[in-house]
Amino acid sequence: MVRHLYVHLPFCASRCGYCGFVVEVGALDRRDAYLDAVRVELGAERACLGALETVYLGGGTPTLMRPHRIATLLEDVAPHLAPGAEVSMEANPETVDRAAWDRYRAAGITRVSIGAQSFQPELLAVLDRRATADQVRRAVACAQEAGFASVSIDLLFGVPGQTAAQLAADIAEVAALGVDHVSWYELEIKPDTALERMGVPLPDEDWGADAYETIVAELERHGYRWYETANFARPGHECRHSLAYWEARDYLGLGVGAVSTIDGVRWRNRSALGGYLGDMASRGRPGRTEEALEDAVRRRERWMLGLRLDRPLDTVWAGPPDHPDALARLADGGLLEVSGSRVVLTRRGRFVQNAVLHQLMEFV
Ligand SMILES: C[S@@+](CC[C@H](N)C(=O)[O-])C[C@H]1O[C@@H](n2cnc3c(N)ncnc32)[C@H](O)[C@@H]1O
Ligand code: SF4
Structure with a gap:
């Protein structure tokens, strides 16, 4: 739901x-x-x-x-x-x-x-x-x-x-x-x-x-x-x-080009207005492309999105980063703080968020 x-x-x-x-x-x-x-x-x-x-x-x-x-x-x-x-x-x-x-x-x-x-x-x-x-x-x-x-x-x-x-x-x-x-x-x-x-x-x-x-x-x-x-x-x-x-919660998107993510499946409605209106008139559902999100994709998204916030990311929920050894290195360098299972970027880390993420995660 x-x-x-x-x-x-x-x-x-x-x-x-x-x-x-x-x-x-x-x-x-x-x-x-x-x-x-x-x-x-x-x-x-x-x-x-x-x-x-x-x-x-x-x-x-x-x-x-x-x-x-x-x-x-x-x-x-x-x-x-x-x-x-x-x-x-x-x-x-x-x-x-x-x-x-x-x-x-x-x-x-x-x-x-x-x-x-x-x-x-x-x-x-x-x-x-x-x-x-x-x-x-x-x-x-x-x-x-x-x-x-x-x-x-x-x-x-x-x-x-x-x-x-x-x-x-x-x-x-x-x-x-x-x-x-x-x-x-x-x-x-x-x-x-x-x-x-x-x-x-x-x-x-x-x-x-x-x-x-x-x-x-x-x-x-x-x-x-x-x-x-x-x-x-x-x-x-x-x-x-x-x-x-x-926080990587599920959401429903309606309308042309809208994206939804529910229960590990992401879909995107077709993005041409004429096609969308035609689909809705003929069969009451828009054409969509659908993708089952693999665990690795969801884990990376949780990290990518979660570290944007000034509140800690719970790594028990998010799963481990691709390179867990980088955590201690980044903490020593003053770019993030680890407290138990929670991780948050420091102020300095937030200004170089992309560089930090690239040390933690593989991007494909
Ligand atoms: C969905 S957009 C459009 C909202 C509204 N139609 C408008 O033009 O003000 C929401 C916001 O995304 C930002 N945005 C749009 N294009 C961007 C771009 N190329 N780079 C960075 N931000 C962008 C703008 O600040 C915009 O107000
Ligand atoms: S075209 Fe201009 S007004 Fe329309 S969504 Fe894009 S930024 Fe906003």
């Missing part, structure tokens, strides 16, 4: 230059058909749903579904929710206003994650973002007024051309807004994106490492806990849905 549900809502007004997600541009006329299809898929998976502790509506741009469709979807989900469930939705700033937030909240959304990416006009232009910095500020302020339990924003660092002064200005904006939660990712150049095709040079590695250290130090100074590699929260505002992924 799963306790965590993800729903993929793929529609976007345009594709941002760095985005490699499963998104559909120019297909807004298919939103109703898509909503119907996802509801059918939810019905088909009913048997595996336990009391849901978290639900996450991601995308794409879920807010392009508009409040009435989100409300219809959540009416179907509501009977499965555990008391106090977290119901998150991603939102693009230019698609929401105070009235929309009120309707999302009334529909049952408890937590919103707003895609800011930056407050610097030059960087928003490099990223092909539609929202201006002012729209981001207004979207956050209105969400705070609307009274969601948690308001989060996403930012990027390592954007081509980004300077230390621009980074400092973004940090100051985040602090001034006083959001509950911040996700601050290093920009990755994904295959088949406009940024990749343009071949724009990224800031060098040292710049990225310094930027990361600055972000962590400054957000901590402003009262955020660095609870995961790229995530920061005020007390009690950690994203419970993301924690479920990092």
